[in-house]
């Protein structure tokens with residue numbers, strides 16, 4: 425087990441990598457803690473939850489909504505949770521986002537921690553203190569920024585992770601490599617999803633690397649005024665696609681990254697964008713899709729990176745170097761339209 429501590433203005437986060445779920449009993453008072461998880465995780469790891477207060481939700485992004493937050497609050501009242509209670513999100517990004525959100529508003533804020541159980545939550549969703557819920561077609565429209573007290577990484581959860589969720593996690597890992605770290609990109613290029621899944625040591629080191637990449641950018645820019653925006657690489661188009669089509673988050677982000685790489689080639693002269701397509705393929709992620717430009721653009725304009733009639737789009741100068749690039753909405757609409765013509 426390795427412990428890292430990160431001190432941010434919005435709180436101190438203790439991170440336990442390569443730890444065991446049992447460590448939880450040392451981090452919280454079991455009687456005064458409530459776990460939030462979903463039915464998939466609960467049914468596959470039942471023994472771990474024995475003698476804990478547990479709120480079990482239905483799985484899926486469609487439940488990352490205010491109605492579910494209200495239902496959690498009602499159950500917290502039933503558990504007589506008070507200001508001294510710790511809420512623990514044990515799950516993927518849907519669970520960690522919801523748990524962080526509820527913990528931020530219940531009694532104006534209670535202590536919370538996460539045990540991420542998907543690769544995506546381990547390398548991305550559980551880190552950084554952003555939490556919230558979706559509203560209709562708009563992802564993460566309502567929420568707050570508040571840091572968990574702790575993150576506990578128990579890799580044994582990954583044994584039951586469905587294949588698709590591995591790819592979803594790698595979409596964010598490839599994103600980190602594209603915007604921050606060309607060495608990580610080269611490593612990913614030399615391996616594949618199947619090879620990494622079999623190599624526990626390598627997997628643990630990739631998770632740790634991605635945790636430190638995300639922590640570094642969060643530390644530098646806790647409230648998303650600058651560099652943290654880079655983490656949205658692939659997400660502007662990705663989020664719009666995700667809400668309009670039957671795609672997982674990772675698939676949508678992969679398609680968004682291919683579009684952003686194409687745009688980077690066109691606008692700021694990125695070379696080697698085919699390598700991004702190749703790597704996404706190695707991790708079983710989609711790279712081409714035909715979609716309705718107008719339908720997707722109408723959702724895309726609601727992106728939080730839009731300021732008036734300009735979108736702060738994330739592009740790549742080169743692999744390993746992301747940049748924020750302002751694009752006028754009418755220009756962006758033309759680019760999306762051209763891109764969909766090419767993909768027909």
Ligand SMILES: NC(=O)c1ccc[n+]([C@@H]2O[C@H](COP(=O)([O-])OP(=O)(O)OC[C@H]3O[C@@H](n4cnc5c(N)ncnc54)[C@H](O)[C@@H]3O)[C@@H](O)[C@H]2O)c1
Pocket residue numbers: 462463464465468483484485488515516517518519521541542544545548549550551552553554555563564581582583584585586589592673
């Ligand atoms: N807050 C942030 O900074 C941030 C960053 C990235 C993504 N997110 C959010 O994260 C969410 C996506 O997260 P996700 O991909 O983890 O989705 P998820 O929480 O829906 O989990 C994916 C699926 O895997 C199942 N699952 C989880 N752990 C499992 C395990 N160990 N074994 C078997 N099944 C398991 C879940 O039940 C679910 O069906 C999105 O809502 C996205 O907006 C948030």
